[in-house]
Amino acid sequence: MTRSPTTVQRFYAALARLIRPYRWDFSVGLLATAAASGLAVLIPLTFRGGVDSIVRHGTSAPLLLYGLAVILLTISKGWGEYLAYRCIAGMGQRVAYDLRNRIFSHLQSLPPAFFDRANTGDIMSRATSDVEGVRMFINWSLSSFLEMMFLFIAALVLMSLMSWQLTLLASAMFPILGYAVMRFRRRLRPRYLAVQEQYGRMTTALQENLAGLRLLQAYRREETETARFREINQELFRRAMAAAWERAIYLPTIFCLGTATGGVILWFGGSLVMAGSLTLGEFVAFIGYVGLLTRPLTTLGWMISLAQRAVASLGRIEEILSTTPPPTVVAQAAVSAPAPAESVREQPIVVFQEVDFAYNGRPVLRGINFEGRKGELVAITGPSGAGKSTIGHLIPRLYDVSAGHVLLQGVDVRDLALQEVRRRVAVVPQETFLFSASVAENLAYGRPDSPPDVVHRIAHEVCLWESIQSFPHGVATLVGERGITLSGGQKQRVALGRALLYGGEVLVLDDPFSNVDAETEERLLETVRSAARERLVLLITHRIKTLQAADRILVVADGGIVAEGTHQQLLAQGGLYRQLYERQCLRESLA
């Protein structure tokens, strides 16, 4: 067998943990299922009584009672089934609800390094269709398996009380059925896994294409991308069909077995009646029981495929939930912020000590040393890919250093609680991202309780006020997919405003003016300068005007700081900075 027993054991352990909070619903559902099954096995018994009374007394008087009993039993059984379904299906919905919440909140806790490797479509399919797989299993398989178990036990006991020979004969089909079912399980599971996997690929392709639709159209890639998608979709179709064929073969096999048993009962049971060792009522009851047992057997295939899907799905969900952040992120010694005593105020806010950093083992930064104090505007410049943004990532602990230390007011950021670090450091990332919310909500993202006048003041400070006046609903205008589309420069200014409003002791700005014109740049620089009075501002940029305005410039190349000084000092030194400067002046004079 290809499946190790531990997969299934892990599945049941995980399922038990999911169900535990709802053991009350589960117990009531279980009892109701048992009751409904108990009532179901009484129905053939009532038929036996009715038929035997016809044969024995030849009067129709008791038949009314038997008929009424059957109706009453059927109605009560219906109620039991209704209650059982309500409890079990409700539990399935609750478990799915919990799982979705757990996955979402767990994803929030994972460091960016996880998402560098993970694939969005795959995560989305785990959070949606895999959760649905688990819910379907609870909803259908769990109650059906229980019902089947009760039915089998009760019916087999009653049947063997009437005729053990006939019961043995009827049971002969079980080993054959067991064999068919085992084969079914073995062949279906890898096929369902393959379907799920391809489903993830399809969602990824869809998501990427939607995100990059403009680019795709601009580069006339519609046909290529459509062809690529068709290929992925074709593979999904092929795999889903393979799974469907497999199911199609086995279902009729199981049907056949059930019906064949009925034939055997008719032949052997009929002769028992004629020999006088079985009453006609018992014979009728037997036929009823075989029918009762065959019905759940025919859905057994479906139940098993649901169960297999659920094993695969829950495995994939557990894979996400068991991804733990690296130990350094979890080990939060939670040193509280040092009191801002006079001596501390003298201390640099941010210190890099011999910092090395590697992305997945690929070294990017080597031996970085620098200090930044309150009131300083420190610019970081250098060629593309030098590691500037990476330096910015290390301060709010989006990533952790491989060696050396990043100190925040004298304390290694790894010794501070993550929340504490993030409270003290505001960031404007290089890639601007706004949420599908109003302009005001985006500005106040880090401080949602900001009063409107604070939001308005910030909008003024980042030179957004005039643009906002032209929006249909002012600051309440929705941006993003549900609202208006902001220009690149407008987005950048919203992102800058968001970070300014958030506050903190350190402000990291990654290329914040790349999309704004020179005049706006000057006005924004003033805002940033005045923000720097109360904090340390680290500003990553290539723009000469911004560099000139900085108190100090760090020139980063090839993962190290190669020069440090003011604009004038660095120009006088010559070297890389001068080269970068001259190239940019040339570009501007040509423009």
Ligand SMILES: Nc1ncnc2c1ncn2[C@@H]1O[C@H](COP(=O)(O)OP(=O)(O)OP(=O)(O)O)[C@@H](O)[C@H]1O
């Ligand atoms: N998430 C990541 N995973 C792996 N490697 C990365 C990641 N981000 C950046 N890198 C690599 O690290 C190096 C430094 O990247 P970084 O983004 O710090 O450069 P940069 O100096 O900010 O460049 P630019 O001026 O173009 O923004 C690059 O070689 C890049 O390929």
Ligand SMILES: [Mg+2]
């Ligand atoms: Mg960068």
